[in-house]
Amino acid sequence: MTTPLAGTEPLIDPHAHFHWPGSGRVDWERVNARRLEAGDVIGVRYHVASILGTWGYRSPTYFASPADVRAGNDAMFALADAHPDRVRVWVHVNPNEEAGALQEIERGMARGAVGIKIAAARRCDDPLLDPIASFAGAHGLPILHHLWQHRTRHWPGQDISDAVDYARLAARHPRTWFVGAHIGGGGDWQHSLPAVADQPNIVFDLSGSGIDCGMLERCLHWMGPSRLMFAADLTLDTALTKLRALEALGLTTQELAAIRWRNAARLFRPGTFGTLTAEEPSA
């Protein structure tokens, strides 16, 4: 078997997405297959993934309708059932559903979801998110929240928010793990990092298409290797690029392992990734 491009040390992608027929695109199966295939080439052992409704086909991606939220989650559960050895589920909710969002999380947990995905349908320090964050902390479910980066005015397609808001939410729920999505996902990443640096229950995933020189150095400066996670989101290539750049920066084996998989294993409940647990030596 060919050695994975990222080496043989475990690797977890905690920010993945898949498609389904409801996405409204004819090549949805090809895209899903390519994520798994390229993940194998890179060496990704687990994809923790979500489907955001119909990806805009029937309702907006970041303002998904209740019906689309449920249908997308159902498709995601089916994908995880088909790949129990390598796919885990973030159950996606729209906090504007209020009680319905909590019901969907409970339904997701019953179907094996390991965390909660929230998009951008509400300012992220809005009180509507408090019941979700409380529930997450009580049940050991990390939250992966779409992160606006210095979004200080309203743009179409998303509600307004930024990392300062995220830190406020996290401060109200110190027992809950919050993942800031895609530091390389577009927007002012320089602003986001110091905005959450003092909030220890926030970690960042390194996903996104952005591969700016200096980004990783600032991530390490503000967050340290214990609060960063390898991740891909929509572009697996830039995830591997950033991993190689971290290696070039001279991180220790332990620091790289933390970013590759140990921090993810620490956030999720024990057993989420089979034998990969944060406390034990790597395989």
Add this chain to the structure above:
Amino acid sequence: MTRIDVHAWIGGYPWRHLPAHDPASLCTVLAREELSGAWVAHLPSVWWRDPAPGNRELVAALAPHGGVLRPVPCVRPDWPRWQDELAVARASGAPAVCAYPVQHGLGPDHPAWTELGHAAGAAGLVVRLTMRFEDLRQRHALDSAGDLSAAHVRALVRGSGAHVIVGAASRTLIEETHFGLTTSEQRRVWYDMSWLWGPPEDELAQVIAGVGADRLVTGSGWPLRLPEQLRVARALLPPAAGVVEFASADGIERSAREPTRDANRFR
């Protein structure tokens, strides 16, 4: 085959700190990424009104690295005596000149734009353009120029015999340019592949299939962008892409020095 990075700079960036941007660091990066050389421009000049002083700094800074780094002086074709910078380029052995029409306020139909193409073509110099320096969503409030448009590229190629490289090009710009040109015009344009995404969407593979690998060239965007992307993007091409050979920098340079096949149109 030697691989040369045709889209690199030295010098600082006005909108954010860069960890390294000097010639020696670039040489280290090239060696690490198994690149044999680079075509290098002067990043601060992009936002200077008169690029001439930056060209002098560039040539002097690269001189100790002459076997590896080749200068790409900046030309602003609406500036008095701009042709002097073409002479600087020729005298310094440059393979190309670079231009930033959006930052200098030149629309695609500005007459100076095609004048540059004529002059560079006559001098046998490639014209290197840059679509963008950063993601549109993270730019400084004062960085309001916007991205280079496909219309700029089409106008330059249609209106002159210039040979053109577009750095940091999006799939949209590439396709809108390529399929907006005649076959002979298409042969005078190349795009660096650093901003074409890999799996799962496979934009790079789709551009290779639609436009052709011979229209793509290696270019990193260092010191703004991580050069590791060049090897990663190739390594993650789908198996169906087969063996892919991008255009070589040397081949592009030779093309620019040969008479343009449709040169009669521009006389």
